Amino acid sequence: MSNCIFCRIVRSESPANILYQDEDVTAFRDLHPQAPVHILIVPNRHIAGMAQVGPEDTALLGKLFVVARQLAEREKIVDGYRLVVNNGPQAGQTVFHLHVHLLGGRALSWPPG
Numbered sequence: 001m002s003n004c005i006f007c008r009i010v011r012s013e014s015p016a017n018i019l020y021q022d023e024d025v026t027a028f029r030d031l032h033p034q035a036p037v038h039i040l041i042v043p044n045r046h047i048a049g050m051a052q053v054g055p056e057d058t059a060l061l062g063k064l065f066v067v068a069r070q071l072a073e074r075e076k077i078v079d080g081y082r083l084v085v086n087n088g089p090q091a092g093q094t095v096f097h098l099h100v101h102l103l104g105g106r107a108l109s110w111p112p113g
């Protein structure tokens with residue numbers, strides 16, 4: 001999608017601090033970090049959110065989480081990190097291109113707001 005900021009980052013049309021990219025997924029640092037480590041892992045293909053995923057996306061969804069785990073190791077936050085997918089405006093989704101937040105580097109409270 002030409003007007004989607006994450007599609008533009010995936011295609012290197014908008015700047016981002018990209019930490020990982022392959023044929024399926026891209027990971028980059030969040031512009032407004034909510035923790036010392038705050039990385040977004042996104043599918044390269046535009047998927048608006050969890051409401052749009054189906055059985056054909058099973059491997060892709062798994063890959064988002066495997067890449068998140070690898071980045072958590074690389075960022076040395078394996079003592080404790082959180083993976084978050086906000087789905088829908090009421091859950092705080094503001095960018096409608098599916099993404100997994102990887103948050104760590106500080107104590108994280110529970111329950112989330």
Ligand code: 5GP
Pocket residue numbers: 005016017028029030031032033040085086092093094095096
């Ligand atoms: P959401 O609220 O949809 O779950 O998360 C969207 C995230 O994307 C937010 O944490 C926000 O800071 C981040 N974000 C929004 N626009 C940009 C951008 O242009 N570049 C980067 N790197 N992050 C962005």
Ligand code: ZN
Pocket residue numbers: 001004005006007008045046047096097
């Ligand atoms: Zn997109």
